[in-house]
Amino acid sequence: MRWRAAVCAALLGPAWVGAQTLLPFTAQERAQIASHGPWPVSAEADRSNRVERQPAAVAWGRQLFHDPALSIDGRVSCASCHVPGLAFQDGKAVPAVRGGKPAAARNTPSLLDVAGLRWLGWDGGHDNLWAASRAPLLKPDEMGWTVSALAARVRADKQLSAGYQRVFRAPPPADDERLGVDLAKALAAYQATLQSPRTPFDQFRDALLRGDTRRASDYPVAAQRGLKLFIGRGRCSVCHAGPRFSNGEFADIGVPFFVAGGADPGRHGGLQQVMGGALNRLGPYSDAPGTDPRAVPTRHLVLEPRHFGEFRVPGLRQLTHTAPYMHNGSLATLEAVVRHYSELNEERLHADGERILRRLDLTPQESVDLAAFLRSLSSR
Amino acid sequence: MRGAWMGLLLLASAVAQARGGCPSAGPGVQVVREGPVEVQWRALPALTVGKPFALDITVCPAAAELLRIDASMPEHRHGMNYRPSLTPQGPGHWRAEGLLWHMSGRWELRLDLKHAGQELRVRQSVTLP
Numbered sequence: 027m028r029w030r031a032a033v034c035a036a037l038l039g040p041a042w043v044g045a046q047t048l049l050p051f052t053a054q055e056r057a058q059i060a061s062h063g064p065w066p067v068s069a070e071a072d073r074s075n076r077v078e079r080q081p082a083a084v085a086w087g088r089q090l091f092h093d094p095a096l097s098i099d100g101r102v103s104c105a106s107c108h109v110p111g112l113a114f115q116d117g118k119a120v121p122a123v124r125g126g127k128p129a130a131a132r133n134t135p136s137l138l139d140v141a142g143l144r145w146l147g148w149d150g151g152h153d154n155l156w157a158a159s160r161a162p163l164l165k166p167d168e169m170g171w172t173v174s175a176l177a178a179r180v181r182a183d184k185q186l187s188a189g190y191q192r193v194f195r196a197p198p199p200a201d202d203e204r205l206g207v208d209l210a211k212a213l214a215a216y217q218a219t220l221q222s223p224r225t226p227f228d229q230f231r232d233a234l235l236r237g238d239t240r241r242a243s244d245y246p247v248a249a250q251r252g253l254k255l256f257i258g259r260g261r262c263s264v265c266h267a268g269p270r271f272s273n274g275e276f277a278d279i280g281v282p283f284f285v286a287g288g289a290d291p292g293r294h295g296g297l298q299q300v301m302g303g304a305l306n307r308l309g310p311y312s313d314a315p316g317t318d319p320r321a322v323p324t325r326h327l328v329l330e331p332r333h334f335g336e337f338r339v340p341g342l343r344q345l346t347h348t349a350p351y352m353h354n355g356s357l358a359t360l361e362a363v364v365r366h367y368s369e370l371n372e373e374r375l376h377a378d379g380e381r382i383l384r385r386l387d388l389t390p391q392e393s394v395d396l397a398a399f400l401r402s403l404s405s406r
Numbered sequence: 407m408r409g410a411w412m413g414l415l416l417l418a419s420a421v422a423q424a425r426g427g428c429p430s431a432g433p434g435v436q437v438v439r440e441g442p443v444e445v446q447w448r449a450l451p452a453l454t455v456g457k458p459f460a461l462d463i464t465v466c467p468a469a470a471e472l473l474r475i476d477a478s479m480p481e482h483r484h485g486m487n488y489r490p491s492l493t494p495q496g497p498g499h500w501r502a503e504g505l506l507w508h509m510s511g512r513w514e515l516r517l518d519l520k521h522a523g524q525e526l527r528v529r530q531s532v533t534l535p
Contacts, residue, residue: 057535061455144458264509273456275487275508323458326488326504333487382482382509 046243049250051234058257060235065228065343066221067269069142073314074154074307074321075211077193078218086189087216090209095183096163098170104162104213107134113347114138114220119355131285133355136348139341141218144274144323148337148353149296153324154312155217157305160210177202180209207311222343223405227253230402245402251392252399260367260386260396271342271403276333279383280366280374281352283335292353293336297329346404360397368393428466440528443470443521455510455534458488461502463517468498470521475502477515510534 051059077083090096091104107121108114114137121134132148140146146158162168163176171179180186181198190198190205193212198205226245233241256262267273276293283290300306307314307321314321337353351357357366368388375383388396428444431437435448446464453459465472472492478485490504507513517528 054535264511267455267510268457273508275456275506319458322460322503323488323506326490328487328489332484 047247047250048239048243048245049247049254051254055254055257056234058263059231059253061268062263062271063228063231063269065224065269067142069218072141072154072214072218072320073318074312075156075214075218076313077208077211078215080193080215083193083212083215084219085216086193087212087214089189090213091216095186096169098175102169104159107162107168108137113222113344115348117349119350119358131290132353133350135340136344137217138220138222138344139270140220144320145276145296145300145338147296149292149294149299150276150338151296151299152303153300153306153321155214156207156211157303157311159213159217160206160305163206163210171206173206174202176209177205180205204311207305225343225405226402227399246398248395248398249402250399252395252397252402255388255392255396256399261382261384262367264382265339266342272339275339276336277339277382278336278375279352280371281337281354281356282374283337283353285354289335290353291334293338294329294331294334297327297333300324301327301329342400342403344404345400360400361393363400364388364393364396428464436530436532438528438530440519440526441521442467443519443526443528445517445519445528447515453507453532453534456506456508458504458506461505462495463500463502465498465500465519467521470498470519472500472517472519473525474518475505475516477505477507477513479509479511480514481512482509507534 072078091108094100094103094106096103107116109116116134119133120131135148140155140158143155144150144153146152146155147161152158152161163171164173177198180190187198189212190208194208199208226249230242230245230249233239233244256266263271265273265275265277278292283292301324303309305311307318307324308316312318312321345351345360349358349360351360351363352366357363367383368386370383370385372381372383372385375381386392428437428446431446432448434452435446438445438447444466446466447461449459449461451457451459461475463472463475475490475492476485486506487508488504488506490502493501493503495501512531512533515530515532519526519528
């Protein structure tokens with residue numbers, strides 16, 4: 027049998043084990059593959075939220091997250107749109123919360139792995155999880171509160187008031203804004219615990235790096251070919267970098283940003299929001315000192331016209347559980363995403379110099395391979 | 407005895423800097439020269455796509471003033487999404503904060519300096535894998 031394996035390996039080129047195959051990966055490819063792990067990453071504690079790592083805050087945040095009483099009419103909870111069974115998103119192109127009407131022109135993002143994100147939301151309008159958690163509470167087409175009405179509700183509701191006191195070891199404060207922010211900090215404490223599990227890609231990466239050919243060969247060969255495309259000719263990893271498969275920044279990938287009544291400014295609007303808001307890491311509601319390293323990016327932001335129509339580069343983990351895709355949910359399947367890049371309309375992209383994104387013109391087999399790789403970034 | 411050696415080393419470093427030369431660069435330190443000016447810099451933490459970093463910068467001669475620092479991807483004609491700040495750390499020493507290179511590929515680091523009444527620009531090409 028051994029000689030047969032050797033003959034097969036000689037004929038096929040790649041390492042060949044049993045019925046499985048390990049393609050040859052160059053040192054450069056191995057280094058790139060290594061950069062997409064290890065997983066999970068441990069996000070460092072967010073010092074801007076003093077209760078983030080407190081079990082009582084996590085427990086109360088979880089309870090609040092699932093409680094419809096957190097909306098002004100008692101009809102929706104955070105979990106209505108961030109459904110735990112759907113990787114904490116809603117499976118819809120855009121959410122329809124109120125009377126079946128779209129509540130927003132943007133796809134509901136998954137909350138898995140939100141701890142440690144530099145910018146939150148498709149436009150990065152928040153630089154911390156508690157400010158991002160507070161925003162839907164105050165949107166008329168989401169939870170529907172005003173700052174004062176929310177604070178009054180917490181003070182008047184015995185359970186909410188007791189929950190606050192348990193976590194913050196003080197009665198709800200008289201400052202309405204601070205009370206709402208604290209509530210959002212408890213919600214954030216819970217969401218910071220939502221971490222995606224390891225995936226077939228992670229098993230492959232780790233096996234490849236430790237030289238475990240047999241285990242690495244368990245990874246489907248189509249996914250291996252797709253991985254080579256992802257880090258090679260496809261240049262996907264230029265932006266989908268690191269263990270999260272995102273550089274955490276923003277890009278225009280040719281998805282239209284026109285919406286009913288105008289255009290979605292994307293990052294351009296998000297920058298104005300985060301730079302001008304009191305709820306960023308530099309503002310009075312952060313519990314961290316101004317010297318907190320995580321506040322450094324906020325302090326150095328610049329607003330430029332090129333940011334118009336850019337949206338956050340999403341992480342790619344748990345992709346099979348988070349369809350539909352893109353900031354407007356316009357692509358229903360992973361195959362459609364691959365086709366988008368394969369048939370990219372380059373004229374639509376911002377580019378003064380060499381294009382970062384190019385039409386990939388994938389063969390049918392390459393499209394299948396790239397989709398197989400993307401699928402391997404999800405747990406089964 | 408060890409203290410005396412350290413003192414001598416620091417003295418030699420100060421003399422070298424005052425005469426226009428920088429002390430020898432240690433591991434991980436990049437060196438770039440433009441005319442009479444030498445710049446040494448080190449990224450903290452090490453450069454990684456999508457991760458914020460700071461630069462510890464030494465300028466020689468120490469009388470040269472570091473005015474601005476910026477970086478861009480010349481082939482793509484875009485810069486960073488951030489405007490870095492500079493803080494003096496003593497004669498000839500600066501710390502730049504607020505840098506983040508969000509894509510792999512070739513970046514050009516630019517440092518604008520003033521030396522002997524003249525402004526000059528130091529450039530260094532860095533490829534981020």
